[in-house]
Amino acid sequence: MNNIIIAVPAIIGTILIYIFSIKIHKRYNYPFTLPILIATCLIILILLLTNVPYDTYMSGGNWISELLGPAVVALAYPLYKERMVLKNLLIPILSGTLVGSLFGVVTGVLLTKGFGFDAEIIYTISSKSVTTPVSMAITESLGGIVPLAAVFVMIAGISGGVLSKYVFTFIGIHHHLSKGIALGSSSHAIGTATALESSDLEGSISSIAMIISAMAVSVMTPWLLTILI
Amino acid sequence: MLKIFLIFIHIIILYAFYQIGNWIQFIFNLLIPGSVIGMILLFLLLATNVIKVKWIEAGAAMMNKHLTLFFIPVTVGIMNYFDLFKGRGIILVLITIISTIIVMISSGLISQWLATRKEAKQHE
Numbered sequence: 001m002n003n004i005i006i007a008v009p010a011i012i013g014t015i016l017i018y019i020f021s022i023k024i025h026k027r028y029n030y031p032f033t034l035p036i037l038i039a040t041c042l043i044i045l046i047l048l049l050t051n052v053p054y055d056t057y058m059s060g061g062n063w064i065s066e067l068l069g070p071a072v073v074a075l076a077y078p079l080y081k082e083r084m085v086l087k088n089l090l091i092p093i094l095s096g097t098l099v100g101s102l103f104g105v106v107t108g109v110l111l112t113k114g115f116g117f118d119a120e121i122i123y124t125i126s127s128k129s130v131t132t133p134v135s136m137a138i139t140e141s142l143g144g145i146v147p148l149a150a151v152f153v154m155i156a157g158i159s160g161g162v163l164s165k166y167v168f169t170f171i172g173i174h175h176h177l178s179k180g181i182a183l184g185s186s187s188h189a190i191g192t193a194t195a196l197e198s199s200d201l202e203g204s205i206s207s208i209a210m211i212i213s214a215m216a217v218s219v220m221t222p223w224l225l226t227i228l229i
Numbered sequence: 230m231l232k233i234f235l236i237f238i239h240i241i242i243l244y245a246f247y248q249i250g251n252w253i254q255f256i257f258n259l260l261i262p263g264s265v266i267g268m269i270l271l272f273l274l275l276a277t278n279v280i281k282v283k284w285i286e287a288g289a290a291m292m293n294k295h296l297t298l299f300f301i302p303v304t305v306g307i308m309n310y311f312d313l314f315k316g317r318g319i320i321l322v323l324i325t326i327i328s329t330i331i332v333m334i335s336s337g338l339i340s341q342w343l344a345t346r347k348e349a350k351q352h353e
Binding site: 079183 | 243269299306309337341344
């Protein structure tokens with residue numbers, strides 16, 4: 001009974017805050033007004049102010065996060081819809097995302113290890129370039145800290161989205177195809193949103209790169225970790 | 230009303246793929262997440278026309294649109310780890326940003342090189 005009293009407001013409250021944060025992001029469209037950032041901060045603030053521990057909130061929250069698994073499966077649908085773009089640009093898309101995924105995992109792991117952080121942290125940072133639900137799933141199966149994975153993913157997304165135009169100019173990346181691939185591989189959905197501002201094609205290339213790199217990082221990370229650690 | 234029912238059925242199908250993925254992960258003792266295995270499996274079955282896209286379309290579109298909602302509760306869990314970002318934790322932020330830029334440059338340059346090479350060949 002006690003559980004239901006907490007669980008129902010937790011579920012409804014989360015959905016309402018989610019809707020509110022989307023409205024805010026539509027009105028003030030900046031990388032730091034991302035719905036996930038606003039919603040997370042608001043809920044944490046409410047829990048701290050009302051003195052509700054996280055575990056109690058999760059008696060309702062679990063009902064929502066149970067859908068993370070099928071939500072990841074559902075990413076097959078946009079990939080399927082864009083299959084003609086994927087087929088036509090298979091070699092550049094595959095090479096770009098695979099090399100990017102490899103560099104992302106290797107540099108993340110080696111730098112973290114070099115600074116002497118725990119294995120738990122190394123596991124958690126290794127998949128930071130991929131979309132949050134997949135990064136969480138990878139972190140969970142490796143034994144890292146799942147909520148922390150979301151934080152690293154957010155940092156990768158926001159920094160990539162904000163810095164991309166400077167990086168592209170400085171390095172000389174000007175082909176729309178490679179911009180889309182770079183944004184999707186490094187900054188997942190936030191990168192894709194940035195790519196969409198340039199053109200629809202760049203956006204769909206970015207979303208393909210995001211999903212392919214999610215697959216690649218899932219497959220290569222456990223294997224790379226055994227070599228690097 | 231029919232639409233809601235359809236979305237509900239589609240999510241059950243997606244959930245079944247998730248469970249099949251978990252099962253494959255368990256049987257073969259893999260570290261690849263079951264959800265990702267389920268995603269790859271669904272993509273292959275859609276591409277080979279074994280699964281019709283209309284069997285999952287409405288549910289998948291809905292889940293994609295509201296993807297953020299499903300991971301909010303887990304992200305809130307960061308409230309138990311605030312200590313991590315005191316002191317040395319700030320290094321982790323820098324590592325993440327540096328590594329992100331490296332991914333961007335490497336994937337961008339490789340694909341640009343391949344794409345311009347292909348275009349040059351077509352012009353010949």
